[in-house]
Amino acid sequence: MKKILLILLLNIFLINKSFALIEVDITRGNLDPLPIAISPLHVDIKSNEYEGIKIKELGENISKIIEDNFRATGLFNPLKKDAFVQKPDIAHLKPRFEDWRLIKAQALVTGKLLVKDQKLKVEFRLWDLAAAKEMDAVAFTTTPSNWRRVAHIISDKIYERLTGEEGYFDTRIIYVAESGPKNQRVKKLAIMDQDGENTKYLTLGNELVLTPRFNPTNQMVTYMSYFRNMPRVYLLDIETGTQDVVGNFPGMTFAPRFSPDGKKIVMSFAKDGNSDIYTMDLDTRVVERITDHSSIDTSPSFSPDGKFIAFNSDRSGLQQIYVMRSDGSGVKRITFGKGIYGTPVWSPRGDLIAFTKMRKGRFYIGVMRVDGSGERLLTENYYQEAPSWSPNGRVLVFYRETKAGTKGEGFSAKLWSIDITGYNERRLKTETDASDPSWSSLLSK
Amino acid sequence: MMFNKNLKNVLLVIFATLILSACSTAKKSGNIDGDVYTGKETVEYLASGVPDRVFFATNKSSLTTAARATLRKQATYLRKNKNLNVTIEGHADERGTREYNLALGERRANAAKDYLMTYGISGKRLSVISYGKEKPVNPASTPLAWSQNRRSVTVKVN
Numbered sequence: 001m002k003k004i005l006l007i008l009l010l011n012i013f014l015i016n017k018s019f020a021l022i023e024v025d026i027t028r029g030n031l032d033p034l035p036i037a038i039s040p041l042h043v044d045i046k047s048n049e050y051e052g053i054k055i056k057e058l059g060e061n062i063s064k065i066i067e068d069n070f071r072a073t074g075l076f077n078p079l080k081k082d083a084f085v086q087k088p089d090i091a092h093l094k095p096r097f098e099d100w101r102l103i104k105a106q107a108l109v110t111g112k113l114l115v116k117d118q119k120l121k122v123e124f125r126l127w128d129l130a131a132a133k134e135m136d137a138v139a140f141t142t143t144p145s146n147w148r149r150v151a152h153i154i155s156d157k158i159y160e161r162l163t164g165e166e167g168y169f170d171t172r173i174i175y176v177a178e179s180g181p182k183n184q185r186v187k188k189l190a191i192m193d194q195d196g197e198n199t200k201y202l203t204l205g206n207e208l209v210l211t212p213r214f215n216p217t218n219q220m221v222t223y224m225s226y227f228r229n230m231p232r233v234y235l236l237d238i239e240t241g242t243q244d245v246v247g248n249f250p251g252m253t254f255a256p257r258f259s260p261d262g263k264k265i266v267m268s269f270a271k272d273g274n275s276d277i278y279t280m281d282l283d284t285r286v287v288e289r290i291t292d293h294s295s296i297d298t299s300p301s302f303s304p305d306g307k308f309i310a311f312n313s314d315r316s317g318l319q320q321i322y323v324m325r326s327d328g329s330g331v332k333r334i335t336f337g338k339g340i341y342g343t344p345v346w347s348p349r350g351d352l353i354a355f356t357k358m359r360k361g362r363f364y365i366g367v368m369r370v371d372g373s374g375e376r377l378l379t380e381n382y383y384q385e386a387p388s389w390s391p392n393g394r395v396l397v398f399y400r401e402t403k404a405g406t407k408g409e410g411f412s413a414k415l416w417s418i419d420i421t422g423y424n425e426r427r428l429k430t431e432t433d434a435s436d437p438s439w440s441s442l443l444s445k
Numbered sequence: 446m447m448f449n450k451n452l453k454n455v456l457l458v459i460f461a462t463l464i465l466s467a468c469s470t471a472k473k474s475g476n477i478d479g480d481v482y483t484g485k486e487t488v489e490y491l492a493s494g495v496p497d498r499v500f501f502a503t504n505k506s507s508l509t510t511a512a513r514a515t516l517r518k519q520a521t522y523l524r525k526n527k528n529l530n531v532t533i534e535g536h537a538d539e540r541g542t543r544e545y546n547l548a549l550g551e552r553r554a555n556a557a558k559d560y561l562m563t564y565g566i567s568g569k570r571l572s573v574i575s576y577g578k579e580k581p582v583n584p585a586s587t588p589l590a591w592s593q594n595r596r597s598v599t600v601k602v603n
Contacts, residue, residue, distance in 0.1 A: 268544070270548055
């Protein structure tokens with residue numbers, strides 16, 4: 001991915017610093033989504049053919065991806081293209097603002113592209129229609145096969161300009177692809193773009209694999225595998241495909257997650273009926289024991305400053321969430337509500353912890369402040385767990401399973417996402433059944 | 446009118462009794478005591494009269510009286526077959542988070558292992574593995590299925 005990034009010469013030629021008149025209210029969710037017109041990118045007629053890419057349709061296809069990204073946020077309402085009043089190339093030069101306002105658009109995206117000398121050149125502009133001016137303009141050059149990423153990068157730029165927050169479209173999700181009957185499930189590691197495209201399978205399904213998680217600083221992954229029937233935590237480089245077992249533990253290691261600097265893995269090690277939390281430094285391979293308690297301590301997650309670890313433990317009887325310093329000192333229980341709490345995951349912004357709550361046979365995904373106060377339950381269902389944050393801390397992805405009939409029929413596992421406001425719950429497109437999602441950081445960062 | 450009201454009450458009482466008895470028979474016919482499975486539907490045998498598995502209550506890894514009786518039979522069998530090694534698989538039901546269930550399965554398998562060791566079986570002959578909620582024996586989403594899935598299973602290795 002680094003190589004692709006090198007090729008991708010991000011070249012901002014114009015930054016309009018003028019005060020933006022349109023603003024998207026991101027605190028409330030999708031109550032009043034902003035109407036936005038995303039014009040197809042104009043394809044320069046001087047464009048050459050490029051293997052495997054339909055150049056003529058490329059402008060349409062890129063704008064379609066941007067449109068889908070924006071619709072999925074719940075914050076924007078991309079308008080139907082058949083109402084568009086100007087040709088893409090003309091609008092890109094100078095939109096007739098009053099005409100676009102007539103179709104109730106508040107923001108307009110225009111652009112053009114050229115494929116020449118094995119390169120794709122793209123430029124786009126974001127227009128504030130009420131103020132009748134350009135808000136942002138960006139141009140860059142990349143390899144044509146990167147055209148989907150181009151669409152996601154443009155989406156991120158526009159999202160950032162309109163919301164003031166970092167985008168999350170040029171990202172991927174790693175997950176466990178599931179197939180087969182419920183009592184003979186085949187599980188493979190899979191990775192896809194956040195919009196469900198470009199699915200690749202990273203393992204063959206010969207052994208059980210669980211809980212893949214991205215390194216927040218690069219494209220490494222840690223996960224659990226039953227390779228040779230020895231359940232252990234592994235480290236996988238998804239670029240090269242090389243993988244290593246993490247540490248030399250005489251028993252099951254599981255529930256791995258990276259530290260925020262990507263240099264350590266925190267995980268559980270189970271021995272003689274007791275699970276405790278350990279870290280391993282990936283450079284020095286030094287292993288440290290973090291908890292030492294006769295209860296089950298698992299599902300550890302670092303705070304983004306690396307100073308604390310949240311985890312769940314049944315030391316009080318049933319699963320509850322605890323926070324401690326990253327050296328294991330100062331353990332403090334933070335959940336006292338009615339029910340069982342698990343899978344704490346610290347927000348990349350640092351201010352919230354996402355969790356799974358179980359109560360009276362129902363499962364909830366929720367968020368709370370890091371001291372356990374301000375609990376908000378975002379979604380309730382028959383079975384759902386394992387929240388993972390979008391890199392901007394705005395959206396949670398998790399998996400949900402349905403109730404099975406007496407022979408296991410009707411069972412499914414799917415990925416879902418929800419805004420931290422509790423709005424905009426939606427199912428993610430996956431080729432197969434899916435579980436244990438983990439969201440990558442921005443690829444272009 | 447009066448008669449009607451009395452009749453209504455009588456019917457209510459009969460109805461309530463029927464519901465209550467239905468509940469208690471459901472529990473018995475489902476072979477669940479508390480929420481521990483007591484039936485034999487999913488049980489296999491290491492040898493004649495030696496069940497291969499024991500069952501646990503929700504979120505628990507303590508051995509019930511029935512579980513201890515089964516494990517004593519396994520210990521006797523293992524003492525007689527000195528060259529036999531076994532793996533004890535620990536499992537959980539689907540109503541918990543995946544990672545906690547992995548730990549819980551490991552705790553259950555070790556509860557069975559520890560008990561076998563108190564009856565003189567060497568720990569070297571007993572390995573454990575947890576599958577958490579990954580390998581249900583009964584795929585249904587019912588309390589009966591969950592009780593059958595909360596188990597440790599002793600499997601011959603050689």
